[in-house]
Amino acid sequence: MSTTTHAIAAPAPGAPLEQTTIQRRDLRPEDVLIDIAYAGICHSDIHQAQEDWGTAIFPMVPGHEIAGVVAAVGSNVTQYRVGDRVGVGCMVDSCGECEYCQAGTEQFCVKGNVQTYNGVGFDGENTYGGYSKQIVVKDAFVCRIPEGVELDVAAPLLCAGITTYSPLRQWGAGPGKKVAVVGLGGLGHMAVKLAVAMGAEVTVLSQSLKKQEDGKRLGATGYYATGDESTFDVLSGTFDLILNTVSAKLPIDSYLGLLRVGGAMVNVGAPGEPLSYNAFSLLAGNKTLAGSMIGGIAQTQEMLDFCAEHGIGAEIETISAEQVNTAYERVANSDVRYRFVIDTATIGS
Ligand code: NAP
Ligand code: ZN
Numbered sequence: 001m002s003t004t005t006h007a008i009a010a011p012a013p014g015a016p017l018e019q020t021t022i023q024r025r026d027l028r029p030e031d032v033l034i035d036i037a038y039a040g041i042c043h044s045d046i047h048q049a050q051e052d053w054g055t056a057i058f059p060m061v062p063g064h065e066i067a068g069v070v071a072a073v074g075s076n077v078t079q080y081r082v083g084d085r086v087g088v089g090c091m092v093d094s095c096g097e098c099e100y101c102q103a104g105t106e107q108f109c110v111k112g113n114v115q116t117y118n119g120v121g122f123d124g125e126n127t128y129g130g131y132s133k134q135i136v137v138k139d140a141f142v143c144r145i146p147e148g149v150e151l152d153v154a155a156p157l158l159c160a161g162i163t164t165y166s167p168l169r170q171w172g173a174g175p176g177k178k179v180a181v182v183g184l185g186g187l188g189h190m191a192v193k194l195a196v197a198m199g200a201e202v203t204v205l206s207q208s209l210k211k212q213e214d215g216k217r218l219g220a221t222g223y224y225a226t227g228d229e230s231t232f233d234v235l236s237g238t239f240d241l242i243l244n245t246v247s248a249k250l251p252i253d254s255y256l257g258l259l260r261v262g263g264a265m266v267n268v269g270a271p272g273e274p275l276s277y278n279a280f281s282l283l284a285g286n287k288t289l290a291g292s293m294i295g296g297i298a299q300t301q302e303m304l305d306f307c308a309e310h311g312i313g314a315e316i317e318t319i320s321a322e323q324v325n326t327a328y329e330r331v332a333n334s335d336v337r338y339r340f341v342i343d344t345a346t347i348g349s
Pocket of ligand 1: 043047182183184186187247248249268271294332336
């Protein structure tokens, strides 16, 4: 038993996305049915639709930045009611019992978290993401979108927001800390807003100075072009924390040179090809090179509440279903300011 909903899918690796219909399961006791209002386009959607990260499941309905309204709830759901404004990010299930789930880091579930799309549920069914009109999700993987944050600008918080909030918190972004954000795209622009709100002194390192005015408007006090070699001399030894949001391979050693002694560079960007570094780039200065993957559900709720408190939403360009393929090309060309969000009312019409 299931219901049919309209969606946008990639039929095969690298193929243009097209409109289709998919099935959503009938509600189980813990399930929430969500009428999706907006779905953000994350660069990870493009990586997976192109199989940059390896074999993927097709047809693929991407989308893990989901904002909408509760349309129905299962018999055991007490936290959510019809009409509530909610969001869903990159995960829709995990075992709930392992040490990582118990610690609120479901993304590291030893049984593997169930991805919102390009995943397989514990019931053996493929998962389909947010580029659709409705989704059914277990209540424990649904977050509440606070009043004051509109659904369209909230959608990207569910991935771009938490993916940058989590490492900024873990690595102590705050007053007295100099933070560099590499790449001013979907994740990068959220990182700037969040780090500024946390009280850090923020610098953007972008390929060029094209988006400098935007960077300053978002709260960055420094803005440098990495295409200009002198940037790496001028900023040598400057930062406590560098957050790398770039979707492509970067010369890591050059960036490690920008850290102060004891500083950390955290990669959230996920290019398909390996990154490399010279051991001495870390040794000389007791530096750390780290990674960070999304964030747990409790921290995602914390991030949403933080955004509401600080008046933070994503900077978006709203598109219709038929503009998705053009949006993919623009994201791939770093031509996004700063997140495309699909108005799901345009799907199936
Ligand atoms: P995006 O909107 O495309 O932003 C990436 C930015 O990186 C671009 O806007 C561009 O900024 C810069 N860039 C692109 N190509 C570059 C190149 N060849 N050299 C230098 N800079 C380049 O992508 P996104 O949605 O923010 O995602 C960024 C990456 O994070 C992707 O790889 C995605 O898969 C990954 N991701 C990881 C997680 C996680 O859990 N760790 C979660 C979500 C996404 P400038 O124009 O300013 O240079
Ligand atoms: Zn994402």
